[in-house]
Amino acid sequence: MTTRALLTVSVLSLSLLAGGCASTNGLSTQASLGDANALAAQKSLAGTPVASASWPRSDWWTALGDAELDRLIEEALAGSPTLKVAAARTRKALGLAETSKAALYPRVDASYEATRERFPEHGLVPPPAAGAWSTVHQLQATLAWELDFWGKNRAAYESALGEAKAAEVDAYAARLALSANIAQAYVQLQRAYLQLDVAQTTLKEREQIFALTRDRNAAGVDSRLELKQAESALPATREQIAQLNETIALTRNRNAAGVDSRLELKQAESALPATREQIAQLNETIALTRNQLAALLGQGPDRGLSIGRPDAHSLETVALPASLPAELLGRRPDLVAQRARVEAAQKEIAVAKAEFYPNVNLIAFIGLQSLGSAGFLSAASRTLGVGPAISLPIFEAGRLRGNLAGKNADYDIAVESYNQTLADALRDVVDNLASFRSVAEQRREQAQALSTAQEAYDLALLRYREGIGNYLQVLSAEQPLLAQQSLDADLKSREISLSIDLVRALGGGFDDSAIGGMTAPVAAIEQNRSVKDQNQ
Template identity: 30%
Template sequence: MRRVSLIAAAVSVIATGCTMAPKYERPLPPVAASFPTGGVYETQPPGAHNANGVAAADTGWRNFFVDARLQQLIDIALKNNRDLRVAVLHVQAAQAHYRVVRSELFPTIGAQAGQSKQRTPKDLSFLDQTISNQYSVGLNGAWEIDLFGRVQSLRNQALAKYLATAYARKAAELSLVSQVATQYLQVLEADDLLQVTQQTLKTARDSYGINKLKFDNGTASELELSQSQTVVESAAANFQAQERARAQAVNALVLLLGEPMPAEMTGGMPLDDQHLLTDIPAGVPSDLLTRRPDIMEAEQNLLAANANIGAARAAFFPSISLTGSFGTLSPSLGGLFKPGSAAWSFAPTITLPIFEGGQNMANLDLANVQKKIEIAQYERAIQSAFREVADGLAARGTYDQQIAALTREVSAQQRRLDLSTLRYKQGVDSYLGVLEAQQDLYSTQQMLITARTERLSNLVSLYQALGGGWIEHTGDMPREADAPVAASAG
């Protein structure tokens, strides 16, 4: 039954000149028609630096990131990052493979010249001529007539794989822009944490000095002295851990850059002044199909699997090859181009599979299963993209309120510390109240810095999730997925 259906498909191929690959139909996106709205998904009001309704894919990374130092780092990474360089080389390799497969659609023609010398036993020779010579010069050619679209299907598969590799390279570039920005924010976060820790350490040492003087004078207990020392040692330990974290964050950033950190750079902005775009429109999930290179990569892999079915089907039918040659033959070198020395040959060949131990049927079954796998991978890519955007929108709708609440808490904790210190100095409360206030203030300050970093990192991730980071300036013409990184205009 399956062979009958394949024969019917072959008749259709011959009539239309197409391949035997099944008609491609893009799977329906397995997600909701719109992103979640309301509640935590409410978009924040635009700030002084807003997107003006421009989609992420059309927003240049220099317009999204306003920090001149960060822009310089991204520019360096795009030119020197080794992972991106490998991705570009994979594209070149896939392109070369595509050209190799495409060449099989055309005839091969070659020139040849040769001499053959043969000795025949005397009793078998003609007129006692035991040595014979033959000289030849001519052209030979071969061509497989792709009657059932096997070679064309393989060509389509190679093209789709090439495009998938190009989109993978584009996804790697978007990811690199996002990674550099996120890592840069980690360095700025470490700077802010070190500043807070230094301030806390100074205050703790001042308090310890006062308590040490009181203890030496007999007006403070050893318990109060030990309590003040715990704050000093805790802050000192945190300071070393944060110094280490900052150094490691810089090392990670250098790895992304692909070269040592430049000695001279344009002045950067502190964490609080990183005014990233907060109101980039999310659009609808169907927009992701043309804006997310990872989704387009998955679809090209699906198209390649679809084309492979055509090649597997064509293997059930005859293959027709034409080979021939034209030139001259002569028993002597001087007679090669004399009249009457022309020679030619023509040898068409038809090969029909009769018994192959089930190999062709197994290849077809394998091709069908691989297509089902690629369909699932494509749908998974869409679902993952939907989740990433939805997560980004949920975070964008809550971080501002969280930061505002933490800012108020820091003010309240600072006031609490001031009052606790005053009450301790007046002898109303013990030093334990000051100790708890110091620790709570320090903890809240760190939470505020972390929340600010996470808010900015989320905006960067959302920018990438919506397809942003491919063009340098808003309004630039988008490059093709296999195009090199454009020279920076600053």
């Protein structure tokens, strides 16, 4: 048969086989992708009371303004085992994509065989080889190429490419989560130290008041009651020092001398356990936070011991865009990754549908074959062939339809997972935004309350020093001041923490167009193929 006739027969066979393909009728997907703008969140996202700014870069944490935090995050990004695992998963997904791409091209194999065998006397091999032992030598190069008429291999490759993109985006999501967790832990460390600042300032002021009261009592200016009031207040506020032991010892001595009553001794002594508990809590908070930071860096706890105290005034809130439209959710890596998985699932449906159609392979071979070694390398031993191989599943007992139904279900699962991720993302953003607005309002009101409490305390202290007020008035004015100073530290830390949460909720500067560090070469092949198709 001539080559022309062979091709004609192949085309006719292909047409007949295509007409006998199994049916895909009644099999389809049911889910549809959601739209952020259709979830009625515009009012909740509007009117954000934050400073206008361009969207943060991928190194958004630098906007917090702390050099030590910058170094910690950079160290973590360079050596975190979590990020290395994510990078390995990306390489694995890319390897699978490259494996799928290989099916788009011809496969060429070479082989050599030397087989010692006895041919039967009444077989196909004529004498003198018949009935004798001989060595069969065969050297052959084979070309096999699946002609992807229905796009099955192309769809499988594009599906694997989508999974590779999703893995790469997941790696960025891990990077964002790690940097945000470190920033949050660092903010909590700063908060603990700010609370210590309040306590130390209070201790210093009460020591000064006690010294002044003692001097005035010695001069007969104050009553002994005021002296005891000032003295009893001092140890109760020494939350970070070990001088309470000295206070108890002095009180015991004074009680033995008849200066103080036993009640005053018990009052001073009872303050010690409570103060030690507060000290233990603060030390625990600082130690645990440092351990947390060390673990996030991928290091042992000793690394945490070298983390210094955050500057009390270094951290600032991250400036966000003045308007937060729903489209910004497209910057979230989890949504981008899930969308890539939806596209990959869609391509898997195309693969499953292509299974219903004929599979056409082009096979060619060329080589040398001979009985015995003599003449093996001569032209007379040459062998070659070429032709199509066509196959079609006629009866698969529902295997193909079941496979397609499963792929349709996988697509529906991916779509609904995307829709749920989108809804959760909107809630995440709106919740953080509502809290951010509330804390911003609380800080404005609290600033006024702190100023008023400070003025009241300064006035009470001045009156006491001038001898026209008593110590009880100073204590009464001091309590709201301490509460406002502590609240100021809490609100400042929470505002910074919420700004970090908002950055993470909106993607942390992630840009989908920047993805392609590993998948870019494959994407370039896709782009070139599209250009060639358009030109043809």
